[in-house]
Amino acid sequence: MIRSSKRSPLVYLTHATVLFLVIIWTIPTAGLFISSLRDKDQLAVSGWWTALSTSTHMEVDRAEPPSNQVQESDHFVIKGNILHGKSGKISKFGYSSLHPQAYKAGEVAQIRNGQTLQVMPNGDYVLSSPTQWRGRNGKRIFYTAEIPPHFTLNNYKVVLGADGLGQSFINSLTVTIPATVIPILIAAFAAYALAWMRFPGRAILVASVVGLLVVPLQMSLIPLLKSYNWIGDLFGVSSKTYVGIWLAHTGFGLPLAIYLLRNYIVGLPSEIIESARVDGASDFDIFRKIILPLSFPALASFAIFQFLWVWNDLLVAMVFLGTSPDHMVLTGQLRQLMGSLGGNWGILTASAFITIIIPLCVFFGLQRFLVRGLLAGSVK
Template identity: 60%
Template sequence: MEMAGTKSRLTWAVNLAVGFLVLLWIIPTFGLLVSSFRDRDAISTSGWWTALSASEQNVIVRADAPDNARPDGAVWVLTGNVFDSGSGNVTAFGITSREPEAFAPGEVATHARGHQITVEANGDYRITYPEEPSGNRGQRLFVRAESPPSFTLDNYREVMFAEGMGKALLNTLTVTIPATIIPILVAAFAAYALAWMEMPGRALLIAAIVGLLVVPLQVAFIPLLKLHNNIGIGKGYLGIWLAHTGFGLPLAVFLLRNYMAGLPGEIIESARVDGASDFAIFRKIILPLSFPALASFAIFQFLWVWNDLLVAKVFLGTGEDQVVMTGRIVDLLGSRGGDWEILAASAFVSIAVPIAVFFSLQRYLVRGLLAGSVKGG
């Protein structure tokens, strides 16, 4: 027997397992968030976990063309900075690939052709020519540089405006919000009828709904699209709202019916004795008490529709006013597959809204899922 006030080993094991799973999801998500604020050079040279520390890297910089040198007394001088952003710290430099770190900042390196090169710690370089130089190919400088942590919003600006993710976000909201609300409204009425209203064939209807839970939605794509075309809906928002409603109804009715069937029958019977109609009972008693189940299905349906690509490809057009975020990300993978900073920003934009929805409603999730599993005597 376990002593009072102590926890079993199984409880500690469960807590550790849950903590591990939480970290397993949080760490990559946080890494994606950090990467979305870094530039291309930072992402390509170091991991996101180094974002708050200075990064050291070896770069090859080509100075300005000798034609740009200006006379300074008896010599010709060319100046510039090795950092595009104008910020960084040079720890060593060189003028040949054999010795890329031969000189410390401030030292003078003499080229075989006679000109002298100096690179300061802040990245400023000075090339001194003994006579007027010519040519349009600048001197190569091998630099080991230490760059401070830097973050930018340019990735999000480019994603939301230049790459069209902002429009895709609005399109996705246009699809997701009605496709979540409509099946909840329809399923709530159906669930109440199946739970508390006597009707012939009620058991068969419940069995049919349970059976529809295991039917792959892909088998309905072609006939449903043909039906939409025949009745004049075609490809558009109305069609995809109806498609998601049909695909989501079996789970919605199943969850809500189980929850409503577990509500205290005495309350409903008392309301009927007082003369309340079924609609009044549904509106004033059932709906307020069923909010956990409604929130549970809302989470599932919202996440499913938000992350959907297949249904959107079938029932929506491909124009800019209809492409959803998942489709836009697929396009970016093809056109910007090497730009990890753009893909990271796009991915985080696509998951930010579902995360907010989940955490705002998650306290109702378990209560709604376990509805009707245990009933009091």
């Protein structure tokens, strides 16, 4: 008799939930990337989900100044193109802010005293007057245009061409790599001691580590900075150095690292460790030859969290490194770039996507170890 194996509805529900979460987290990243490639004018008036459709813009521009007028027969004419060479199609236009869509493209608008305005669908316009045009500025033309999708790499050119960006990228790597490796090394030793070495006060230390997980960074940042400055003044060392920010990130990352690694190490088979001790291996030999190779999933999990946190950090970097161009990290440099360029959303999205490229590479390179490390010790 052949039994047909049926999957539990819970399995399908789990797969559907995971797929839903993946889509929810992927949509913002896709939107950020699409926005970074869009023209800044289109980005300012429509969302990224309309990037592949034609958008309708109602704008105002000035015609050529009266100094560019030419006389044709008995009229004085000013000609130009309202789209300035950009692709698009004019549907309506007007010469007054009260009626910006009063005329269809191709019609002739009667202004006053025999003056006329005609705007063609391709953006060409003709201003005609029986007398000379006066003034210094050109006449305002209101128009509604259908603009096709336009993608460009100008946003990335502006960001990548900014002064100091390359140095800030190197500074971020200089901060992030040691600030990720140092806490992993320290936490690995501490986690092994708290998991397999017996000594007085071990339970209190474990409880203290768990308690430190809920301490806000902002509450401990100023006392830590004052202590570091006091030590620097005592030994005559400048406080604005990479050593300070390495120690700061190490201190902030150790509670999570110790907690995560201890939960993993304590779940390793005790028979392996006991057999090694019977064979005469010391605690350091057990840690180096057995614990570290078996704990790589947990180490990779914490490395992802710590790298993402340090790479995207701005507050700790500004406090411990300042705003000097020689030490400014990438997030600080991009913040200054945005301040100098105003509310240019194209530059903002391109800057954000450049910032997450390295973390994405780290995450996808180590993500297969992430779930294994986080779920370690949850099932016996």
